[in-house]
Amino acid sequence: MGLTKINELKNKVGERVVVNGWVHETRDQSKIKFILLRDVSGIAQAIVTDDNKAVFDNIARVPRESVISVGGVVKAAKITNKDVTERDFEVSIDKFTVLSQADTQLPIQVSEKNDTTDLSKRLDYRWLDLRKPRNALIFKIQTAMEMAMREYWVNNGFIEIHSPKLMGFASESGAELFSVSYFDKEAFLAQSPQFYKQMAMASGFERVFEIGPVFRANQSHTTRHDTEFTSIDVEMSFIDSHEDIMKFEERWLVYVIEKLKDRYGKEIKETFGVDLSVPKLPFPRLSLEEVHNMIKETGRDVSYEEDLTPEEERIISKIVKEKYNHEFVFVKEFPWKIKPFYHMRDEKNPKVTKGFDLLWNGLEVTTGAQREHRYDVLLNQAKEKGLNLGSVNFFLNFFKYGCPPHGGFGFGLTRALICMLNLSNVREVTFVFRDIDRLIP
Amino acid sequence: MGLTKINELKNKVGERVVVNGWVHETRDQSKIKFILLRDVSGIAQAIVTDDNKAVFDNIARVPRESVISVGGVVKAAKITNKDVTERDFEVSIDKFTVLSQADTQLPIQVSEKNDTTDLSKRLDYRWLDLRKPRNALIFKIQTAMEMAMREYWVNNGFIEIHSPKLMGFASESGAELFSVSYFDKEAFLAQSPQFYKQMAMASGFERVFEIGPVFRANQSHTTRHDTEFTSIDVEMSFIDSHEDIMKFEERWLVYVIEKLKDRYGKEIKETFGVDLSVPKLPFPRLSLEEVHNMIKETGRDVSYEEDLTPEEERIISKIVKEKYNHEFVFVKEFPWKIKPFYHMRDEKNPKVTKGFDLLWNGLEVTTGAQREHRYDVLLNQAKEKGLNLGSVNFFLNFFKYGCPPHGGFGFGLTRALICMLNLSNVREVTFVFRDIDRLIP
Numbered sequence: 001m002g003l004t005k006i007n008e009l010k011n012k013v014g015e016r017v018v019v020n021g022w023v024h025e026t027r028d029q030s031k032i033k034f035i036l037l038r039d040v041s042g043i044a045q046a047i048v049t050d051d052n053k054a055v056f057d058n059i060a061r062v063p064r065e066s067v068i069s070v071g072g073v074v075k076a077a078k079i080t081n082k083d084v085t086e087r088d089f090e091v092s093i094d095k096f097t098v099l100s101q102a103d104t105q106l107p108i109q110v111s112e113k114n115d116t117t118d119l120s121k122r123l124d125y126r127w128l129d130l131r132k133p134r135n136a137l138i139f140k141i142q143t144a145m146e147m148a149m150r151e152y153w154v155n156n157g158f159i160e161i162h163s164p165k166l167m168g169f170a171s172e173s174g175a176e177l178f179s180v181s182y183f184d185k186e187a188f189l190a191q192s193p194q195f196y197k198q199m200a201m202a203s204g205f206e207r208v209f210e211i212g213p214v215f216r217a218n219q220s221h222t223t224r225h226d227t228e229f230t231s232i233d234v235e236m237s238f239i240d241s242h243e244d245i246m247k248f249e250e251r252w253l254v255y256v257i258e259k260l261k262d263r264y265g266k267e268i269k270e271t272f273g274v275d276l277s278v279p280k281l282p283f284p285r286l287s288l289e290e291v292h293n294m295i296k297e298t299g300r301d302v303s304y305e306e307d308l309t310p311e312e313e314r315i316i317s318k319i320v321k322e323k324y325n326h327e328f329v330f331v332k333e334f335p336w337k338i339k340p341f342y343h344m345r346d347e348k349n350p351k352v353t354k355g356f357d358l359l360w361n362g363l364e365v366t367t368g369a370q371r372e373h374r375y376d377v378l379l380n381q382a383k384e385k386g387l388n389l390g391s392v393n394f395f396l397n398f399f400k401y402g403c404p405p406h407g408g409f410g411f412g413l414t415r416a417l418i419c420m421l422n423l424s425n426v427r428e429v430t431f432v433f434r435d436i437d438r439l440i441p
Numbered sequence: 442m443g444l445t446k447i448n449e450l451k452n453k454v455g456e457r458v459v460v461n462g463w464v465h466e467t468r469d470q471s472k473i474k475f476i477l478l479r480d481v482s483g484i485a486q487a488i489v490t491d492d493n494k495a496v497f498d499n500i501a502r503v504p505r506e507s508v509i510s511v512g513g514v515v516k517a518a519k520i521t522n523k524d525v526t527e528r529d530f531e532v533s534i535d536k537f538t539v540l541s542q543a544d545t546q547l548p549i550q551v552s553e554k555n556d557t558t559d560l561s562k563r564l565d566y567r568w569l570d571l572r573k574p575r576n577a578l579i580f581k582i583q584t585a586m587e588m589a590m591r592e593y594w595v596n597n598g599f600i601e602i603h604s605p606k607l608m609g610f611a612s613e614s615g616a617e618l619f620s621v622s623y624f625d626k627e628a629f630l631a632q633s634p635q636f637y638k639q640m641a642m643a644s645g646f647e648r649v650f651e652i653g654p655v656f657r658a659n660q661s662h663t664t665r666h667d668t669e670f671t672s673i674d675v676e677m678s679f680i681d682s683h684e685d686i687m688k689f690e691e692r693w694l695v696y697v698i699e700k701l702k703d704r705y706g707k708e709i710k711e712t713f714g715v716d717l718s719v720p721k722l723p724f725p726r727l728s729l730e731e732v733h734n735m736i737k738e739t740g741r742d743v744s745y746e747e748d749l750t751p752e753e754e755r756i757i758s759k760i761v762k763e764k765y766n767h768e769f770v771f772v773k774e775f776p777w778k779i780k781p782f783y784h785m786r787d788e789k790n791p792k793v794t795k796g797f798d799l800l801w802n803g804l805e806v807t808t809g810a811q812r813e814h815r816y817d818v819l820l821n822q823a824k825e826k827g828l829n830l831g832s833v834n835f836f837l838n839f840f841k842y843g844c845p846p847h848g849g850f851g852f853g854l855t856r857a858l859i860c861m862l863n864l865s866n867v868r869e870v871t872f873v874f875r876d877i878d879r880l881i882p
Contacts, residue, residue, distance in 0.1 A: 003679060020679045020845065022645055022843055023843075038645070039645070039647065040598070040600075040645055040646060040647040040648075041598075065842050065843045066843045067843045067844065067845045099845055099846060100814060100815070100840075100843050100844050100845060100846075101843070102841070102842040102843035103841050103842055106842060107842075126640075126644075127640045127641075127643040127644045127839050128644075128842055130641075130644035130645070130646070131644055131645045136600075136644070136645065136646065139600050139601075139602070139646065140600060142601065143595065143599070143600050143601040144595075146601055147591060147595050147601075150588060150591065154584065154585075154588050157481070157482075158584070159481075159577075159580050159581060159584050160580075160583065160584040160587055160588075161580070161872050162654065162671045162854075162872055163872060163873060164654075164669055164872075164873045164875050165606070165654050165656075165669060166619075166656065166668065166669050166875050166880060167880065168880030168881040169881075178607075178621050178622065178623070179621070179622045180619050180620070180621050180622075180630065181619065181620045181621075181622075182619070182658075182668075182880065183658070183660070183877050185880065187880055189621065196872070196873060199567075199568045199873070199882065200568075200571075200872075202568040203567075203568045203569075203571035203572055203577070204463060204479070204480070204481055204571070204572045204577065205481060205571070205577065205580065206480065206481040207481075212653060212654065213603065213605075213606050213653065213654070215606075215607065217623075217624070219624070227607065227623075228605055228606060228607050230603045238444060238461045373541060374541070394881050394882045395882075397882075398568050398882075399541075400543070400544050401506050401543040401544055401547060401548075401569060402463055402464075402506045402507045402508045402541045402542070402543035403508065403541050404461065404508045404540055404541060405540060405541075413603075431602050431603055431604060431605075431637070431641075432604060432605045432637060432640070434605050434607050436624050439607060439608065439609030439623065439626065439628055440609040440610075440835050441640065441835045441836075441838075441839075
């Protein structure tokens with residue numbers, strides 16, 4: 001197609017190029033007109049002077065956010081514009097065409113740097129909101145993050161699965177479940193791939209991963225909850241304990257963060273003010289009791305609840321950051337009482353499970369565990385939790401014909417992005433957000 | 442954990458190893474017992490003679506498909522067993538433990554080579570069915586296939602998206618739609634990411650991909666339909682026509698098939714009898730009219746319907762294979778009448794769209810098109826198709842504020858796998874299959 005991307009202009013000085021993009025801004029002066037042209041790779045300045053009458057008279061009339069095609073020679077920039085990403089060069093326009101004209105009234109602004117538009121309105125016009133280079137960058141980072149995750153898995157012999165999202169029975173608790181009208185039956189949307197990634201262990205796949213949507217009929221309006229999100233799931237066989245899962249997860253994260261730092265470290269620093277640092281191995285590990293004690297030692301109140309409160313998650317991350325200079329902390333030895341029936345209990349202390357959470361900068365991004373793979377023990381645990389055996393029977397069957405010891409974890413994509421980029425709301429990093437009130441766009 | 446995988450035994454001759462795996466088969470002779478041990482990487486023979494009384498007396502009693510851990514020295518094999526993948530070496534067992542004992546009655550057999558078990562029963566016990574090395578291989582190939590696809594996209598500047606599966610309105614026709622009870626409202630499951638990948642074009646992402654589930658309330662029981670499947674989606678901006686999309690797709694497939702041939706060509710040949718060949722560029726392109734004429738020339742009946750019948754898809758692929766020695770063929774110039782409202786019509790012949798199908802060995806694996814990005818034209822096309830404008834209005838809005846010319850395609854993962862491996866049923870290549878009758882496991 002012979003098009004030049006904006007971040008390639010620097011290699012084409014003196015050449016005539018054709019650049020397609022959006023009209024980010026227009027500055028209309030008496031003898032010269034400046035167009036800031038934006039494409040996915042950056043923003044460049046394009047100029048036209050009044051000696052090119054045809055272009056000069058028309059270009060400033062093109063509404064902002066229209067899509068245009070510009071032809072011209074790449075020259076050294078005379079006046080540097082601080083809003084462009086390619087500061088040293090500009091395009092001297094000799095010709096342009098409008099590919100798609102925008103309405104003159106934009107419902108939200110794209111080029112404003114200090115955007116004060118209400119988040120809800122921005123989400124109503126998400127397709128315009130995502131044009132902001134800062135928002136597009138989030139999804140470029142997400143792309144590189146997932147690619148690095150998959151590289152690590154594939155290099156370590158993992159098999160990718162796509163587990164069904166339509167289920168005949170509730171996947172875990174039965175709460176917060178979406179019901180689907182399935183011909184003359186009822187189906188449920190999967191709340192996690194849990195049962196199926198464990199099935200893959202019974203199938204002898206040994207190591208699997210999945211990145212896919214999960215659904216939770218969650219009524220809350222917090223900054224970290226939604227009704228649909230992207231879950232990143234891992235399950236591994238032939239482990240000795242959940243310690244093997246933690247060891248895997250921390251090495252995987254080091255690989256991913258190293259890759260992201262190489263590729264986007266500079267942009268992350270410039271745009272989000274975050275100095276991405278590759279975490280040291282091993283990540284700190286604390287029992288729930290140790291967490292309680294450490295919070296108490298700082299003179300703060302401790303809930304002594306069976307799970308950490310969001311406030312306690314923030315506090316312990318702060319303490320760990322000060323004490324160990326680490327953004328991550330594994331918390332383990334949670335009571336069996338609050339954990340799902342398929343977690344394995346600790347042989348030495350059956351009151352706790354062989355499970356763990358991972359906190360990153362104050363927010364839980366992972367829950368993981370060694371699973372109970374012994375049919376009889378698992379059946380008893382299901383009974384002890386008071387589950388409807390009819391609805392977990394299909395799952396229990398997976399353990400009847402030989403199933404290796406195994407464990408795994410789930411990792412929240414959007415939570416990880418906000419932890420990493422120091423953002424405060426998963427709505428900012430979700431392509432098209434869903435909650436109780438939002439089904440559109 | 443110090444474990445050795447079966448495909449690593451060849452590097453450990455003379456060493457003592459620990460291998461974990463499933464008891465694939467047991468042969469019990471008076472002086473020697475043979476265990477075929479299977480893990481995700483292969484099958485090896487392990488032997489024990491009667492001078493190791495403790496092991497000898499117990500190991501043959503372990504039911505097939507139990508999971509065991511075996512310790513012993515790797516030696517040159519005395520008797521080669523044709524069922525193992527590592528033929529030259531065996532493990533001389535000195536110790537073993539049972540990690541998970543299987544029921545003695547297996548509902549389906551895993552180690553039988555000529556499996557005549559009814560497919561439906563195999564799917565009831567899918568977790569056992571997937572233990573067959575042939576079936577596990579399908580998912581290893583799938584993993585490598587998707588990884589190669591993503592490499593090509595990421596190397597070409599694509600952004601990954603996760604579009605919402607819960608929608609406020611029907612995504613395309615309104616037919617075959619699953620309804621979800623969404624708090625006090627109704628939601629629908631996405632039949633494709635179509636509207637959202639086009640939204641990403643309006644967002645200036647320029648090139649996007651998604652691999653994710655789609656849902657169709659399809660009542661048929663054919664070998665190629667299901668109610669949930671994995672869709673592979675691509676959308677690209679600043680194209681001149683659908684020809685640019687076809688050019689992209691054929692290069693992408695060449696990259697993917699090259700990678701698969703390198704990694705799994707040998708196994709695909711041995712297991713499925715298929716000699717994977719990298720297709721020549723460009724792929725043949727035929728108009729629907731040319732397809733009709735070519736079928737007619739062979740003396741066969743032509744339906745002259747507006748779409749190819751499954752039988753005609755098989756015939757034209759056969760003709761193309763004979764005439765051009767090519768497994769792929771693009772078919773284009775389908776009537777506007779049968780295509781969705783968002784396809785762009787051909788300026789020279791508005792009766793047809795700028796869309797195409799891609800057939801691979803007789804089966805349609807792709808539908809693609811340049812999309813109509815002009816708001817007014819798109820609105821008229823929606824009206825002409827008699828759509829409920831209320832339910833597509835949120836989509837039409839994407840085109841009001843500047844949207845580049847764009848197009849893309851959808852690609853069916855399971856269809857591609859059966860075309861490539863010469864299989865006849867998508868049930869064989871779906872991890873856990875869903876149709877009108879099947880919601881379990």
